[in-house]
Amino acid sequence: MIPLAWLILWTPFFSAVGIFFFLLHRPQAAGWIATAAMAFSFFFSLLLLFRAGIPREAVESSVQWVALPALKIEFGILLNGLTLLMLLIVTGVGSLIFLYSQGYMHRDPGYSRYFASLSLFAFSMLGIVLANNLVELFAFWELVGLSSYLLIGHWFEKPEAADAGKKAFLTTRVGDVGFLLGILLLFGWLQAGGEGTFNFLVIQDLVKGIHQAGNGGAVSLLTAAGILIFLGVAGKSAQFPLHVWLPDAMEGPTPVSALIHAATMVAAGVFLLARLFFLFSASPFVLGLIATIGVLTAFFAATLALVQTDIKRILAYSTISQLGFMVAGLGLGNPQAGMFHLATHAFFKALLFLGAGSVIHTLHTQDIRQMSGLLKKMPVTGGTFFVGTLALVGIFPLSGFWSKEEILATAQQTSPIAFLLLLATAFLTAVYMGRLFAIVFLGEAPKKAVHDPGWEMNSPLVILALFSILAGFLPLKEFVPIEHEGSGPFWVTLLGLAVGTVGFVLSLYLYLLNPALVDSLSENLKGPRRILERKYYVDDFYNALIRHVQDGFAHLCDLFERVVVVEWGVNGTARLVRFTGHLLRQLQTGRIQFYALIVSLGVTLLTYGWVLWNR
Amino acid sequence: MPYTPYFVLSAILFAIGLTGLFIRRNLLLMLLAIELLLNSANLSFIAASARWGELTGQVFAFFGMTIAAAEVTVGLALAILLFRNVDSVDTKHIEMLKG
Numbered sequence: 001m002i003p004l005a006w007l008i009l010w011t012p013f014f015s016a017v018g019i020f021f022f023l024l025h026r027p028q029a030a031g032w033i034a035t036a037a038m039a040f041s042f043f044f045s046l047l048l049l050f051r052a053g054i055p056r057e058a059v060e061s062s063v064q065w066v067a068l069p070a071l072k073i074e075f076g077i078l079l080n081g082l083t084l085l086m087l088l089i090v091t092g093v094g095s096l097i098f099l100y101s102q103g104y105m106h107r108d109p110g111y112s113r114y115f116a117s118l119s120l121f122a123f124s125m126l127g128i129v130l131a132n133n134l135v136e137l138f139a140f141w142e143l144v145g146l147s148s149y150l151l152i153g154h155w156f157e158k159p160e161a162a163d164a165g166k167k168a169f170l171t172t173r174v175g176d177v178g179f180l181l182g183i184l185l186l187f188g189w190l191q192a193g194g195e196g197t198f199n200f201l202v203i204q205d206l207v208k209g210i211h212q213a214g215n216g217g218a219v220s221l222l223t224a225a226g227i228l229i230f231l232g233v234a235g236k237s238a239q240f241p242l243h244v245w246l247p248d249a250m251e252g253p254t255p256v257s258a259l260i261h262a263a264t265m266v267a268a269g270v271f272l273l274a275r276l277f278f279l280f281s282a283s284p285f286v287l288g289l290i291a292t293i294g295v296l297t298a299f300f301a302a303t304l305a306l307v308q309t310d311i312k313r314i315l316a317y318s319t320i321s322q323l324g325f326m327v328a329g330l331g332l333g334n335p336q337a338g339m340f341h342l343a344t345h346a347f348f349k350a351l352l353f354l355g356a357g358s359v360i361h362t363l364h365t366q367d368i369r370q371m372s373g374l375l376k377k378m379p380v381t382g383g384t385f386f387v388g389t390l391a392l393v394g395i396f397p398l399s400g401f402w403s404k405e406e407i408l409a410t411a412q413q414t415s416p417i418a419f420l421l422l423l424a425t426a427f428l429t430a431v432y433m434g435r436l437f438a439i440v441f442l443g444e445a446p447k448k449a450v451h452d453p454g455w456e457m458n459s460p461l462v463i464l465a466l467f468s469i470l471a472g473f474l475p476l477k478e479f480v481p482i483e484h485e486g487s488g489p490f491w492v493t494l495l496g497l498a499v500g501t502v503g504f505v506l507s508l509y510l511y512l513l514n515p516a517l518v519d520s521l522s523e524n525l526k527g528p529r530r531i532l533e534r535k536y537y538v539d540d541f542y543n544a545l546i547r548h549v550q551d552g553f554a555h556l557c558d559l560f561e562r563v564v565v566v567e568w569g570v571n572g573t574a575r576l577v578r579f580t581g582h583l584l585r586q587l588q589t590g591r592i593q594f595y596a597l598i599v600s601l602g603v604t605l606l607t608y609g610w611v612l613w614n615r
Numbered sequence: 616m617p618y619t620p621y622f623v624l625s626a627i628l629f630a631i632g633l634t635g636l637f638i639r640r641n642l643l644l645m646l647l648a649i650e651l652l653l654n655s656a657n658l659s660f661i662a663a664s665a666r667w668g669e670l671t672g673q674v675f676a677f678f679g680m681t682i683a684a685a686e687v688t689v690g691l692a693l694a695i696l697l698f699r700n701v702d703s704v705d706t707k708h709i710e711m712l713k714g
Contacts, residue, residue, distance in 0.1 A: 589710070589713055590709075590710035591707075591713075592645070592706050592709075593638070596637060597637055
C-alpha cells in the first residue's frame with residue numbers, strides 16, 4: 001500500500017519537472033504526458049482502494065526530513081479513509097479536467113507551461129492530502145497557493161489576470177500567516193509539555209488525553225490554536241472575510257477554475273478541518289466560530305450570486321456558498337456530512353465549470369446577457385449542465401440532494417438559526433442556478449452556427465454528469481468516521497427538496513415566461529440590488545483599509561526615508577564633510593614661507609611643552 | 616673657559632637663518648638661510664661637545680655637514696628645474712598647491 005501511495009504523490013511531480021525542463025516547446029507531448037501522469041495517479045488510487053478497501057486504521061510511512069536536537073520534522077504519508085477519498089477525488093476529477101484542458105487550451109501559446117503548472121498543482125494537492133504532519137502539510141499548502149497563482153495568472157499579459165493572481169496569493173497569505181502561527185503555537189505548547197511533534201496521529205492522542213483530563217488552560221490554548229489554524233482554512237476555502245479572491249480568480253482558464261477553484265484546492269481548507277477535526281472539536285468555541293462563519297458565508301455568497309452577470313462569477317459565488325455549506329457541516333460537528341458534500345460538490349461543480357468552459361470556448365464571451373437558447377445548439381453541454389444544475393440545487397436522487405440533506409439535518413438538530421439560514425441558502429441556490437440555466441440554455445436560440453466542442457471536451461462532461469447523478473449512491477460516507485449520530489426527521493428532507501424545487505421552478509418561470517416582472521422587481525429594489533452589485537462593500541472596505549491605513553503607513557515610512565535617512569543621514573554627512581573641508585582649505589596657502597612658519601611654530605611649541613613637562 | 620658666547624652666537628645665527636627663511640622669496644636665498652640654520656646647529660653641537668667632553672656632538676656635526684651638502688645639491692637641482700619651468704626662482708610663482 002505504502003509504495004503505491006508514494007507513487008501517487010510523485011507521478012505528477014515528475015510530469016511537471018519533465019515538462020518544465022524538456023517539453024516547453026512540444027505542447028502536444030506535454031499535454032499527453034501530464035494527462036497520462038494524472039491518469040496513472042488515478043489508476044494507482046483505484047488500485048489502492050481495491051487492494052486495501054476502505055482503510056479502517058491509519059497507515060503511516062515517513063522519512064526524517066529535518067533532524068535537530070529539539071526539532072524533528074518528518075516527510076511522510078498518512079493513509080486513512082479521509083486520505084483515500086481525497087486521493088480519488090483529486091486524481092479522478094483531475095484526470096478528466098486534464099483531458100478537457102487539451103481541448104480548451106488548444107493552440108494556446110503557453111500550452112506546455114499550463115500543463116506543467118497544472119501537474120505541479122496536482123502534486124502539491126496530493127501532498128496536502130497525504131501529508132502526515134503539520135509542517136509538511138503547510139509546505140504543500142503554500143505550493144498549492146503558488147500553483148494557483150501561476151494558473152490564475154496564466155494569461156499574464158492581461159492585467160486583470162495578473163492582478164487576480166496577486167490578489168489570490170496575497171489574500172490567502174493573510175490566512176496562512178494565521179495558520180503558521182497556529183502551528184507554531186501548538187508545537188510550542190507540545191514542546192513545553194515534553195513532546196514536541198507535528199505528527200497528526202501523535203497530536204491526536206495527546207489532545208484526546210488532555211480532553212479527558214479536562215485541563216482548562218490547555219483547552220483555551222487549543223482554542224487559540226484552532227482559531228489561528230481556521231484562519232488558514234478561511235483563506236484557502238474562501239470563507240468570509242477572506243473570500244474576495246475567489247471571484248477574481250475566474251480570470252484564469254476555465255479548467256483551472258473547475259479543478260482548483262471549485263473541486264479541489266478550495267476544498268483543501270475543508271479537508272484540513274476534517275483532518276484536524278480532533279483539534280477543533282476540543283474547543284466548543286472554535287466549532288461555534290467555524291459553524292457561524294460557514295453559515296454566514298453560505299448565505300451571503302448565495303445572495304451575491306443572484307446579481308452577477310458573468311457566468312463564471314456566478315459559479316464562483318456558488319462555490320463560496322457551497323464551501324460555506326461544507327464548513328458549516330464540519331462546524332456543526334459532522335465532518336462526515338461536510339466531506340460527503342465536498343465529494344459530491346467536486347463532481348457537479350467541476351461539471352458546471354467545464355460546461356461553462358465549453359460555452360465560453362464556443363462563444364468567446366462570459367457575459368450571460370449575450371447567451372441564450374444554447375441547449376438546442378449544444379445538446380451535450382446543455383444536457384450535462386442541466387444535470388449539474390439539478391445536482392447543485394439538490395433534486396432527488398442526484399448527488400447534491402444526499403449531501404446537502406445531511407448537512408441540513410445536522411443543522412436542524414444543533415442550531416435553528418443555522419438551519420434556517422442554510423435552508424434559505426438552498427432556496428437562493430435554486431434561484432440563481434435557475435436564472436443561469438434559463439438565460440444561457442433556454443429561450444431563443446442564437447442565429448449563428450454554434451456546436452458542441454470536440455470529444456476531449458465532451459467526454460469529461462458526460463463522465464462527470466454520470467458521477468453527479470450516481471455519487472449519492474456510492475459509499476462515499478464510509479471513508480470518514482462518524483462523529484455525529486442519528487439522522488434528521490423525514491420532514492427536513494422533504495423541506496430541503498421542496499425549497500430547492502420551488503426555487504428552481506420559480507426562477508425558471510420568472511426568467512423565461514415573465515421577464516417583465518424581473519425587470520420591475522429590480523427597478524423597485526434598487527437599494528438592495530446596489531449593495532449586492534457592490535458585493536456588500538467588502539472589496540471597497542479592503543481598498544479603503546489599504547488606502548488609509550497601509551498607504552498612510554507607507555507615506556510615513558517614505559517621509560522618514562526621505563527626511564531622516566536621505567536628507568539628514570546621507571546628504572547631511574556629505575555637507576558636514578564639505579563644510580569641514582572648506583574650513584581646512586584656508587590653511588593650504590601654497591606659500592612655502594607659511595608652511596615653514598607653521599612647522600617652526602609647531603616645533604617650538606612642542607619643545608616648550610617637552611621642557612615644561614620635564615621640569 | 617666660558618662656553619656661553621658660543622651658544623649665544625649659535626642662537627643668533629639660528630634666528631637670522633629662520634628670519635631669512637620666512638621673509639625671503641628667492642629660493643636660492645632660502646637655501647642659504649637653511650645652510651645658516653644647519654651651521655648654527657653644528658656650532659651648538661661642537662660647543663656642547665667641548666663643554667661636556669663628549670665626542671658624540673662632534674660626530675653629529677660631521678653628519679650635519681654631510682646632510683647640508685646633500686641638501687644643497689638637491690635644493691639647487693630643484694631650483695634649476697624650477698627656473699627652467701617657470702623662468703623664475705621666486706616662490707610667489709609656485710603657489711599651485713593653494714587650496
